Amino acid sequence: MGKVAVISGGSRGFGSVLIRELLDDPDISVASFSRSITPEINEIMNNSDVGPRFLFETIDITDSESVKRFVASVREQLGSVDILINNAGVALHRVLALQEEDDIRRMLDINLMGTATLTRACVREMLATGWGRIVTVTSIAGKTGYRGLSAYSMTKAGLDGFTRSLS
Numbered sequence: 001m002g003k004v005a006v007i008s009g010g011s012r013g014f015g016s017v018l019i020r021e022l023l024d025d026p027d028i029s030v031a032s033f034s035r036s037i038t039p040e041i042n043e044i045m046n047n048s049d050v051g052p053r054f055l056f057e058t059i060d061i062t063d064s065e066s067v068k069r070f071v072a073s074v075r076e077q078l079g080s081v082d083i084l085i086n087n088a089g090v091a092l093h094r095v096l097a098l099q100e101e102d103d104i105r106r107m108l109d110i111n112l113m114g115t116a117t118l119t120r121a122c123v124r125e126m127l128a129t130g131w132g133r134i135v136t137v138t139s140i141a142g143k144t145g146y147r148g149l150s151a152y153s154m155t156k157a158g159l160d161g162f163t164r165s166l167s
Contacts (some may be wrong), residue, residue: 002027002053004078006071006090008061009034009088014137018085023050031055031081033076034088046118053078059086061114071121081125085138086115086159096150104151111155116162123166136163 005022009015010032022028041056055077059066089111092103124134139147142156
């Protein structure tokens with residue numbers, strides 16, 4: 001039986017590339033979500049070669065109940081989660097002294113809390129089957145910092161520590 005991969009933030013950019021790459025393997029089913037459907041997702045959904053191996057839902061990663069329902073939907077439609085790729089994230093550029101608290105909170109909620117909620121739900125699936133892999137997309141800014149990205153760098157450094165602690 002094939003593997004099931006979940007990719008957060010798959011609607012465009014690197015996330016949609018990851019979806020396409022994994023779907024090239026006929027033994028892998030892929031589930032992803034984002035706040036909206038994009039032309040890239042429509043193209044993947046309309047690809048007859050993909051068929052029932054692809055599931056996409058529009059949810060907000062900051063809504064923990066929606067994230068939990070998404071993982072349950074993946075299990076029901078594709079099977080237990082074997083692979084998780086944490087890709088969803090947001091970077092709001094601004095010097096910290098001028099950055100709005102709401103912007104900092106948004107990055108924390110999406111980049112850290114959303115990732116933790118999704119990972120927790122997927123890890124439960126992996127523990128139940130005795131197998132799983134987790135990859136988290138971070139940034140060099142989490143290791144070296146970058147002018148105008150203090151809060152973003154903080155979230156990416158947190159993700160690095162979080163993911164390393166899971167191994």
